Amino acid sequence: AQKVTQTQTSISVMEKTTVTMDCVYETQDSSYFLFWYKQTASGEIVFLIRQDSYKKENATVGHYSLNFQKPKSSIGLIITATQIEDSAVYFCAMRETGFASALTFGSGTKVIVLP
Amino acid sequence: ETAVFQTPNYHVTQVGNEVSFNCKQTLGHDTMYWYKQDSKKLLKIMFSYNNKQLIVNETVPRRFSPQSSDKAHLNLRIKSVEPEDSAVYLCASSYTGGRNTEVFFGKGTRLTVV
DSSP: OOEEEOOOOEEEEETTSOEEEOOEEEOSOSSEEEEEEEEOTTOOEEEEEEEETTOOSOOEETTEEEEEEGGGTEEEEEEOSOOGGGOEEEEEEEEESSTTOOOEEOOOEEEEEEO | OOOEEEEOSEEEEOTTOOEEEEEEEOSOOSEEEEEEEOTTOOEEEEEEEETTEEEEOTTSOTTEEEEOSSTTBOEEEESSOOGGGOEEEEEEEEOSSSSOOOOEEOOOEEEEEO
16 A cells, blocks of 8 residues: 655645655555645645656755655655745645546645745 | 636535535546545545546545546535544546546535534
């Protein structure tokens, strides 16, 4: 069975600095997909970035980037040049390649960006 | 712009009542999901539905059932609500395979059982 673990419950950072969030996962599949989502204060869940397990290169989208360490089953999220609007709960998630497989989520990390 | 639409946004009901939540996606996806988010913000899959094949999370109580008329719609019915059903219910959709594996979410329906 798949499992996703986020151990950091809350992180506070100053605006314009970098924040790093940890995530480790467990799966029996040899091929899988890893995601980071953001849940805003309004409750909306927004897709941010994705890493395919077979790709060695870390994904980057805008000021989001990933630190994918496959031997450690780890997929960290890095946000550079943080802005106030980056304050949110960030969820790590995994999806295996099975038919209609669903996302399995971690418990989330709350990020507070201070002015 | 949200392409997964849920109604209602909020619903308050009494224990034992039946409720039904609607979900529609306009992304052309072939798979839809219902997730439950509890008061601790934990997100748990309830159902996956693809081409009329239903995959059920075994921990979901039998009073919950999904209902689909076509691949763009997946409603959620709760036969006799209980206090522990108070939560946010999130509908989502995606493609089954290929390169586009992202899952997109609606804005959720907040259920309060009194």
